[in-house]
Amino acid sequence: MNLYELLRGPLLWLSFGVFLGGMVVRLALFVATSRKKDKPIYRFWSWKWLWLSIVHWIVPVNVTAKKNPIVTIVGFLFHICLLVTPLFLLAHGVLWYESWEISWWSLSEKVADYMTLVAIGCGLFFLVRRMVAPHVRVITTAADYVLLAVTLAPFVTGYLAYHQYFDYYTVMILHMIFGELMLVVIPFTKLSHFLMFFVSRAVTGMEFGRRDAPSW
Amino acid sequence: MRGVRVLLLVGILGMVVCTWTLQLNAQPEDILLDDHSVFKSRERSPAAFRHMYHISNGIECKTCHHRFKGGKNILDETELQEGAEGIKCSSCHKQTPGFRFAPDLDPTKRNLQQAFHRQCMGCHRQVSQEGKKAGPVTCGECHPWKKKASQS
Numbered sequence: 001m002n003l004y005e006l007l008r009g010p011l012l013w014l015s016f017g018v019f020l021g022g023m024v025v026r027l028a029l030f031v032a033t034s035r036k037k038d039k040p041i042y043r044f045w046s047w048k049w050l051w052l053s054i055v056h057w058i059v060p061v062n063v064t065a066k067k068n069p070i071v072t073i074v075g076f077l078f079h080i081c082l083l084v085t086p087l088f089l090l091a092h093g094v095l096w097y098e099s100w101e102i103s104w105w106s107l108s109e110k111v112a113d114y115m116t117l118v119a120i121g122c123g124l125f126f127l128v129r130r131m132v133a134p135h136v137r138v139i140t141t142a143a144d145y146v147l148l149a150v151t152l153a154p155f156v157t158g159y160l161a162y163h164q165y166f167d168y169y170t171v172m173i174l175h176m177i178f179g180e181l182m183l184v185v186i187p188f189t190k191l192s193h194f195l196m197f198f199v200s201r202a203v204t205g206m207e208f209g210r211r212d213a214p215s216w
Numbered sequence: 217m218r219g220v221r222v223l224l225l226v227g228i229l230g231m232v233v234c235t236w237t238l239q240l241n242a243q244p245e246d247i248l249l250d251d252h253s254v255f256k257s258r259e260r261s262p263a264a265f266r267h268m269y270h271i272s273n274g275i276e277c278k279t280c281h282h283r284f285k286g287g288k289n290i291l292d293e294t295e296l297q298e299g300a301e302g303i304k305c306s307s308c309h310k311q312t313p314g315f316r317f318a319p320d321l322d323p324t325k326r327n328l329q330q331a332f333h334r335q336c337m338g339c340h341r342q343v344s345q346e347g348k349k350a351g352p353v354t355c356g357e358c359h360p361w362k363k364k365a366s367q368s
Contacts, residue, residue, distance in 0.1 A: 004353060005344055090259055091355050094333060109259045164361040172354045 007176040008095075015180035022187025023195055030199060041203055044210040053205020054198055056216035063216060071129075078122035081115040082151070086179075088112070091162075109162070116159045123152040147189055153178035244268070244298060251306040254328045260359035263332070280335055284322040305331055 001009070034041060056062050065072040086092060090106040097103045107115070127148055130140045157175035160166060186192055193200075201215075208215035250262030270280075283291040283302075296303060308317045309328040316323045326334060336351065336358065343350035352358050 001347075002344060005341065094355070097330060098333060098337060161356065164356045168356045169354065172356070 003173055004176075007173065007180065011180055012176075015183040019183040019186055023192065026187050026192055027195065027199070030196070034203075038203075040210075041206060044206060046206050046209050049205045049209025050202040051205075052209070053201045053215050056214070057197075057201050061216070074122045074125050077118055078126070081119035081122070082155075085112055085115045085119060086154070086158075089158075113159070113162060116155050116162075119155050120152060120159065123148060123155070143189070147185070147191060150178070150182050150185055151191065154182055249305075249332055251304070251328065254306045254309070254311055256311075260355070261361070263336070263358035265336070279339070283317065285320060287322065 060072045060076060085107070088105065088107045089112050090109055093103055093106040127145070130136050130144060130148075154175060157171055157178055161168065161171045161175050165171070182191070186194065204215045245266075245268045247265045247267050248262050249265055250258070255262070271277075277293050277296055278289055278291055281291055281293075281296055281303075282289045302308070302317050306328050308315050308324050309326060309331040310324075311327055313326050313330075314323045324331070337353050340351040340353050344353070
């Protein structure tokens with residue numbers, strides 16, 4: 001089995017397994033801990049405050065958006081490009097079809113190309129912000145830089161692969177390695193916020209909500 | 217009398233070889249897969265299929281060429297002449313699947329792009345998994361960036 005087949009077959013299964021399994025475990029551990037240590041949450045459970053909190057933070061109608069509009073805009077652009085580009089990339093769609101005979105709508109390659117650049121650009125903004133802004137710098141550790149690199153690596157290599165810069169096959173193999181690496185590290189790092197964000201916002205929303213104070 | 221028979225046999229054999237060689241030579245060398253009747257707006261440069269390369273490496277015609285009836289490939293290889301009706305992939309594989317070339321034939325399961333991808337990548341991956349040297353499987357190997365500018 002060559003490297004491509006290894007990365008497309010067993011290692012892809014492994015990375016999706018670790019990613020999905022890891023997130024289920026993360027969520028289960030969170031629920032188990034909260035049942036022991038944060039019983040009021042269940043006593044004052046409120047779907048209304050739960051959803052109000054999530055919605056206010058998933059659309060930019062909150063205190064951060066007002067205080068830091070630039071960070072909000074860059075943050076939203078970053079996350080939209082980060083999620084939408086790989087999911088609706090034509091080339092990825094072809095692979096989904098080849099493997100599972102399932103297909104869905106895809107972006108034009110030109111749009112996806114620009115979105116990749118936007119994701120990289122926004123990532124660089126956050127890198128500089130981490131280094132320059134004192135209130136962010138003080139809570140930054142080496143792991144944050146590594147995580148940013150892990151997040152951006154699939155996009156940088158994806159961009160290079162699409163434009164066929166350098167040795168195409170090598171870049172493509174690197175793209176696959178970095179993509180799978182990102183999936184694997186998600187459950188063990190801050191990147192798990194893609195799911196835990198909803199939990200945090202829900203809990204905070206309900207916690208503030210029972211005091212009739214919006215958390216946004 | 218024996219000499220005449222030998223001569224006749226050699227003649228027939230010669231004719232068979234000649235016909236086979238001529239037919240082989242009549243096969244196109246490389247085919248640019250850019251059927252404009254189906255690929256109206258393309259995202260990438262068209263793939264160049266090395267037709268003759270596959271033939272000379274012993275790939276049987278019906279490994280790729282097909283006409284399915286009840287899931288069975290009933291294609292008659294003698295029909296495989298350039299310009300013959302229904303010989304191009306796009307005769308059946310259109311922009312959407314489900315086309316029947318003839319009422320008694322199976323409808324297509326894939327559109328033209330899906331059919332090309334499956335034929336090429338599917339086979340290349342299978343050969344590669346058998347541990348043999350195989351053809352390209354990644355996007356850019358078949359759709360080179362440089363040709364994009366020259367596509368019409």
